Amino acid sequence: MDLKQIQYFIALFEDGSVTRAAKRLNIVQPALSMQISKLETELRQKLFERGPHGMTPTDAARQMYRLYTPIMRDIERARDQLSRQDAIVTGRVSLGMVSSEAESVLPESLARFNAMFPQVEVSVADGFSAQLIDAVEAGRLDAAIINKPRGRLTLDMVPLVDEEMVLVTSAALGPDLPPAVDAAQLGGIELVLPTRRNGLRGVLDAALLAADVVIKPKFEIDLLNTIVQFVEQSSVATILPRVVVQRKVDEGVLCARTITSPPIVRHIIRVSHPKRPIGPAAHALIEIIGDEIRRVTTGVPADPSAS
Known part of the structure; x- marks a missing residue:
C-alpha cells in the first residue's frame, strides 16, 4: 500500500463514482480501478x-477511510508548511456561503482555519445562491460556496462536494416509513420545504420534474433551523441535505431516509471572479469547509490534530 493508492481510495470513497474520482485525480478510469483492485487484493477485503447509483463503500472501506484520512491530512499540512518555508500568511478573506452550509459546518471550519492561519481576518456572509453570485461579480466577496445553478455563469466554478438530500422526519412523532423511500411516494407525505427562492428547492424541483413526480408542500419556510425544529415537533416531514440534519439524526431526535428513483443530489461549488484569483488563505478555508461537509455527512470523527 502506498500514498497514491490511499489518495485514490479516498477520492473514490468521497465522490462515490469512478468517473468523478478519476476526473478529480486527473487520471483515466482504468488506472483508478486497477489501483483499487490491487488495494483490495493486498488487504484481502x-x-x-x-450499484446502479455508483460505488457503495463496505464496512471495511469506512474503517479504512476513518483511519487514513487524518494521516493524509497530516501529510498534506506538512507538505504545505514546508513549501511555505515558514512564511506567515496574512490578509483578509471575504467568503459567501449558502445558509445550509454556514449553519452546519462553519463554526468547526473557522476553528480549524484560525488554528492554522491566526494572522488572517475572515468575513463570512450567508444568503441565497443568486445573491452570493451577485456579490462575487461585484467584488464584495472573494468567493462563494453555493448550490450549482442550472444556468451558465461568467464566474469560475470549481466542484466541492456532492450532497445527498434525504427525507427527514421526527423520530418520535413522524410517520412510519421504510429506510428508503421512492420519490414517487413523496406526493403522499405532508411536507415543509424551503420556498422557490431557495436554491435547495430548485435542486429538489428539478430532480422531481425529471422523474415526473409532483409534490405540493403544505408549508414553505426559508429558515432551515425553523424547518428542522418544526419537523422535530410534528408529524410533518421535510427534504434537506444530510449535512443540515446529521447531528440531530446522530442524537436520535430525527430520522433521515434515503430517497430513491431518483436519488436527489445537490452539487456544492465554489465560484470566484476570473479576473480576481483567490489567495492561499481563501483556498485553505474553502478546502477546510469542504472537508467538514464530508466529515459530517460520512460520519467520520473529527481529526483532533486539525485544530
Missing part, C-alpha cells in the same frame, strides 16, 4: 460494491 472488498472495499466497494458497484
Whole structure:
C-alpha cells in the first residue's frame, strides 16, 4: 500500500463514482480501478460494491477511510508548511456561503482555519445562491460556496462536494416509513420545504420534474433551523441535505431516509471572479469547509490534530 493508492481510495470513497474520482485525480478510469483492485487484493477485503447509483463503500472501506484520512491530512499540512518555508500568511478573506452550509459546518471550519492561519481576518456572509453570485461579480466577496445553478455563469466554478438530500422526519412523532423511500411516494407525505427562492428547492424541483413526480408542500419556510425544529415537533416531514440534519439524526431526535428513483443530489461549488484569483488563505478555508461537509455527512470523527 502506498500514498497514491490511499489518495485514490479516498477520492473514490468521497465522490462515490469512478468517473468523478478519476476526473478529480486527473487520471483515466482504468488506472483508478486497477489501483483499487490491487488495494483490495493486498488487504484481502472488498472495499466497494458497484450499484446502479455508483460505488457503495463496505464496512471495511469506512474503517479504512476513518483511519487514513487524518494521516493524509497530516501529510498534506506538512507538505504545505514546508513549501511555505515558514512564511506567515496574512490578509483578509471575504467568503459567501449558502445558509445550509454556514449553519452546519462553519463554526468547526473557522476553528480549524484560525488554528492554522491566526494572522488572517475572515468575513463570512450567508444568503441565497443568486445573491452570493451577485456579490462575487461585484467584488464584495472573494468567493462563494453555493448550490450549482442550472444556468451558465461568467464566474469560475470549481466542484466541492456532492450532497445527498434525504427525507427527514421526527423520530418520535413522524410517520412510519421504510429506510428508503421512492420519490414517487413523496406526493403522499405532508411536507415543509424551503420556498422557490431557495436554491435547495430548485435542486429538489428539478430532480422531481425529471422523474415526473409532483409534490405540493403544505408549508414553505426559508429558515432551515425553523424547518428542522418544526419537523422535530410534528408529524410533518421535510427534504434537506444530510449535512443540515446529521447531528440531530446522530442524537436520535430525527430520522433521515434515503430517497430513491431518483436519488436527489445537490452539487456544492465554489465560484470566484476570473479576473480576481483567490489567495492561499481563501483556498485553505474553502478546502477546510469542504472537508467538514464530508466529515459530517460520512460520519467520520473529527481529526483532533486539525485544530
